Amino acid sequence: MSGRWPDFARRWLVFVVFLGLWELVTRAVGNAYFPPPSRIASATLDTWFTATGMTDDILPSLGRMLAGWAIAVAIGVVLGVALGRSPVATDYVSPMFFFARAVPATLLVPVFLVAFGIGPKMEIVTVTFGAVWPVLLNTIDGSRSVDDVQAETVRAFRIPRAQWVFGVVLPTALPKIFAGMRLALSLAIILMVVSELMGGSSNGIGYRLVNAQGLFQFPQMWAWIVLVSVLGYVANLVLTAAERRALSWHPGFRAEADLLEA
Amino acid sequence: MRVALRRLAGLVVFLALWEAISRLGVLPSTVVPPASTVLARFFGLFADPKFVPDAVSTLLSWLIALAIAVGIAVPLGVLLGSVRWLRLVVSPVVEFLRPLPAVALIPLVILVLGSGAQTKIALAAFTSVWPVLFNTIYAVSEIDRQLLETARVFRTPPLRRLFLVVLPSIAPFTLTGVRLSAAISLVVLVTTEYLTLGTIGVGQFVYFWGTSAGKMDMVLAAVVFLGLVGYLVNLALLGVQRRWVGWAASGGAV
Numbered sequence A: 001m002s003g004r005w006p007d008f009a010r011r012w013l014v015f016v017v018f019l020g021l022w023e024l025v026t027r028a029v030g031n032a033y034f035p036p037p038s039r040i041a042s043a044t045l046d047t048w049f050t051a052t053g054m055t056d057d058i059l060p061s062l063g064r065m066l067a068g069w070a071i072a073v074a075i076g077v078v079l080g081v082a083l084g085r086s087p088v089a090t091d092y093v094s095p096m097f098f099f100a101r102a103v104p105a106t107l108l109v110p111v112f113l114v115a116f117g118i119g120p121k122m123e124i125v126t127v128t129f130g131a132v133w134p135v136l137l138n139t140i141d142g143s144r145s146v147d148d149v150q151a152e153t154v155r156a157f158r159i160p161r162a163q164w165v166f167g168v169v170l171p172t173a174l175p176k177i178f179a180g181m182r183l184a185l186s187l188a189i190i191l192m193v194v195s196e197l198m199g200g201s202s203n204g205i206g207y208r209l210v211n212a213q214g215l216f217q218f219p220q221m222w223a224w225i226v227l228v229s230v231l232g233y234v235a236n237l238v239l240t241a242a243e244r245r246a247l248s249w250h251p252g253f254r255a256e257a258d259l260l261e262a
Numbered sequence B: 001m002r003v004a005l006r007r008l009a010g011l012v013v014f015l016a017l018w019e020a021i022s023r024l025g026v027l028p029s030t031v032v033p034p035a036s037t038v039l040a041r042f043f044g045l046f047a048d049p050k051f052v053p054d055a056v057s058t059l060l061s062w063l064i065a066l067a068i069a070v071g072i073a074v075p076l077g078v079l080l081g082s083v084r085w086l087r088l089v090v091s092p093v094v095e096f097l098r099p100l101p102a103v104a105l106i107p108l109v110i111l112v113l114g115s116g117a118q119t120k121i122a123l124a125a126f127t128s129v130w131p132v133l134f135n136t137i138y139a140v141s142e143i144d145r146q147l148l149e150t151a152r153v154f155r156t157p158p159l160r161r162l163f164l165v166v167l168p169s170i171a172p173f174t175l176t177g178v179r180l181s182a183a184i185s186l187v188v189l190v191t192t193e194y195l196t197l198g199t200i201g202v203g204q205f206v207y208f209w210g211t212s213a214g215k216m217d218m219v220l221a222a223v224v225f226l227g228l229v230g231y232l233v234n235l236a237l238l239g240v241q242r243r244w245v246g247w248a249a250s251g252g253a254v
Helices: A004-029 A037-045 A051-084 A087-102 A105-116 A120-144 A148-156 A161-198 A205-214 A218-247 B002-023 B035-045 B051-082 B084-097 B102-113 B117-142 B145-153 B158-195 B202-212 B216-244
Strands: none
Touching (some): A004 A037, A004 B084, A051 A087, A051 A120, A051 A205, A087 A120, A087 B002, A105 A161, A105 B158, A105 B216, A161 B158, A205 A218, A205 B102, A218 B084, B035 B216, B051 B084, B051 B158, B051 B202, B102 B117, B102 B158, B158 B202, B158 B216, B202 B216
């Protein structure tokens, strides 16, 4: 592994060269659908940084995504720990879980629309439905992996239930839970955009995206696309950092080395 | 045996509960039609002259998109995995492109490529490239050094080395990537179909029955169909992994 600074510099150098090439190619080709990055950058001024762009579109979208994701994590972890420690109960419900996980959540948007109407409720439900499965299934898997000796020690010493769950089961399952949360977050971003594209929303990033398409404002449209990308990148960065902090003590945790950098 | 019985019992109880909730009006049957109705519609789908071409279009596009993704990602992954300087140069660009969700590109790609199957195939292939690419790059870095060095010592020709050492070693990880890609690309496919007016596909079928007709039994029947297909494809890929590349202890996560 090279030092931190050269590494950092190399990344940005490549990135700047990439942007330069992109600029040159798009300028040379002159296709309206693919505006040069400089025009996209200036379009961010009248998309992200307008008076209403932040408060009416970006923050509501972000809020719905995080709400849906947080609900999915809460349901997934609580249910997952309960089921992970009772294999018999898991047998009864597993066919539905594996089936539901395979369903593309976006297909249920019409049902959620009828059930919850147009608006944030339906969008949050869509995000939650899609994001809950990786957390739930990973938590079940993680909770199962508690060492038998540990489980029996806890039983022999009559350790209280809360201490068993918070002191033994959850810490053991944590690496798996984090992996599920990361997968769920990337799904949540997709579903946030999709629910706004499909659900007849009247604000939000997805709505602005279709709106720009309808008005043939391609630089603005690209600005929204780039924003979704940036959100995905930042969200993953934050969660990875949290994971590294929370799990540095864990014997089973191997910091996911940057695969590309090795 | 016991496990299978429990699973069956769980499924029966679930369907009975669903039926009861809908029949007793706990949830309005216009929103959640009874299980029996949905199942009847589901079996009716196979004789539905509109649904059959839709299903064929979706499944065929799925297959093509995955094939394209594998065709791009595996050679590229092997190349990036083996040539360090290339990996260092390319990785910032890859990191920049990867978080870009294909769904955000749907409106653009519909404009550029039109409403035909090429649009959804392109978007699904774009999504599918990343998991396969990352797993392949990772797998190349995990190949047993001794194997590689032995092959080199015996002066095994590069092509033979590729087919006898590299590809068998990376297959389990790459297959895991394909499995992840299959799930995500199906979401992208049906979403694109849903949003592309005048196209065919299960997504458009759901759009038609859900938004224009408000027939949730048809929507849920299509959901059951794709859920079942997705589940079986995942199972089949897991089976392939176990049967033919079982030499690896594990094929990566999830």
